[in-house]
Amino acid sequence: MEKALAGIDSLVAFVNTSGIRGRGTLIHISRSVAVFEVYNPFSLIQMSEVLQEISVMRGERVIYRGRGVVTSIVSTGLMVIVSVTLIDSWSALNHLEPGPALSEEFGKFISDWESGLNISDGYQLAVNKFSNFLAETSRWIEEAETAIIGDINAHPEKAARFRESIEKVVTEKLSQLLYLFQDEAARVPEEDSMIYKAFARREIHPYLLCAPFVWRTFYKPLGYAGDYEMVNMLLQESQTTGSTTYARIFHELTSSVAACIAHRNRVTIMERTLGEEAERVNDEQRVFTALTVACGPAVEIQRFIRRNPLSSQSALHLMDFNEETLEYVKLRTAEAVEESGNKPALKFIQKSIDDLLKDIHLESEGFLPSYDMIYCAGLFDYFPDNVCRNLLELYYRWVRPGGLLLTTNVHPNNPERYLMEHLLEWYLIYRNEEELLSLAPKGSEGEVFADDTGVNVFLTIRKPL
Template sequence: MIPLQHIAYQSVGLTLLKEFIENEQLSQTNFFRLDELLAITGYEYRQGRISKEEIAEINNSFGRTFLEHTLHGRGFLKPNGYPGDYLFLDRIYTHHISADPRYGIWDQYVQQNGAPDAVRNRKEYFKHMVRAKAKTVSRLNVLNIISGSGRELEELYDSVTDQNIDTTCVEIDEEAIEFSKELNKNQLDRIEYVHSNIFRYQTEESFDFIWAAGLFDYLNDKAFIKLLRRFAAWQKKGGEIVIGNYNEAHNPSRDYMEILGDWHLIHRTEAQLLQLAKKAGFSEDEIHVSRMPDNVILYLHIQTL
């Protein structure tokens, strides 16, 4: 028997959200209403008052054709087997909006969310850091982990005149590698692609800059520490590791991601990131956390002395 309290909560969150999706035409003027309904539903879901099965039923309201033609649908369907695949993120980078108004308004809704903005800012953060580091060394050796579409590399190499940046991309998705190779076809002499799970990746090289911005918020603490220790073995003396992780204290897109996107990340605080780095063997004076003004993604920096 379902408790009456559970039924009441369901009627507040799931019922109103489903009614909105089925009966209202989304427009820029009612984005706020969808945000409100997602916030209600997201709160109750994280309180354990709504089941995953009930959440999954919401997306049945959209229909398969809609899901196959929208950013939202690609995020939910996960055609490559994992959330936030290379093409989904590349469409975020390029501000993709469908020309069909039935789908375009939902693309607009997704694109104006805080998390897509943070993803675009993350790309800018990477480019800024690499350009700055390239000015301080004769040759900069970069390890780009879960390199995805390679859009940040295409923009990076197009923006620098010095030819002193070499990048090794480790990516498990072969389709992503092929996409990135085509996008960066004029830079293949400076980019090496390795098709590998990062936990199985082996190298004798050492790197000035190790970047992993879309991985660690999928790892539990044990895997986080284990992989960070592996990074330490690949880090040049004086080199820097930067880990991106969504901020537990501030992700305005979390309700959308978890309720409509079935996209669940391990959010962490600054204190948690610093503690994990210490458990991985780094000293307090080697680590710090930074952020962009949006404060959605935290960046754990580890620089050996």
């Protein structure tokens, strides 16, 4: 489908993950991608979000109705240009009748099909090697599992030994194939990427979606990437690991790449920082107050409660826009309190980023900073610079003199970037140290550092006394 006419004849309506309805002007549309412009001084859309109830209209006719995953956000001041991968069937065919219009539509289908054949030999070879390895490995493991173990649920210890016996060999070969795939994916021109991604998913997904981590990242059941259960899988805290040995092996492998290790490092650093700040405030004989924004499963809070007695002298506020996430966190933090005997004052706040950004424009006179530490980990991976700057300005207003702000971002050198984009429909906004530091509020002094993998970058800002 060719470029649509701009203006009132070409509109896009949608609902974001927070349930907020938005509307934009269509700029371009094809069978797999829609690009549209949205006016909003706040933040309606984030990267890798699944937009619901998308309606693309030409005049009075709806040509697409379904869902789409946000793959790009470009801010141009008050306007935001959004690219979305369309993931449901088209509505246009419902309105066609036999005749010239039907012939034209079928001609466009043939054109799209032919463009799908223009995939580089190197990429095809990498995908075919990858899918062939997965297919043969799946068959071999299934046969061996049946012959040696039988029911893995009935013999868990034997199943674990079986998995350990073959996992190293599988990992070594898979690493080679992933390197080959990502090297070829990095060469793909951006304008052709959707064709390549569709080919890779068609060939590889049948053998990978049985791994719970892969399934959850691709389908995003809560409507966005990085939901609490996805993070639990990254941290190896989830009880969901797969129903077969093959599924469990590939769940473990895909959730143990460098980006996942960096996420585990992130939680360790945040837990340590919570302890350091609690000790600083305890020396002042005060209650330590901390706010975590977009808290997710808040594993660092759970660990802080379980391991640090100073958590009993703490007031911990956990904010997230998703109700299911907050209910989960309430349950897990309650377990941590009961098992450790440490009893912080816990408060759970349901608030969207859009709501937070509106707070920036509230009258600040007479407002008393109330937090010793404010942090958000992972949030900036999904929002453009203007949103992140506004959030940091808000946090800086909320933190006490002497208090600490901490935020993180994934570095552009993420070695799994193309695996995430081509196979998992998982897109991030990457920033290096300088780019993350540039988001700090004017007049503040920020410091940046990376974790041991170099994949996660941290920005800390100490507010002067």
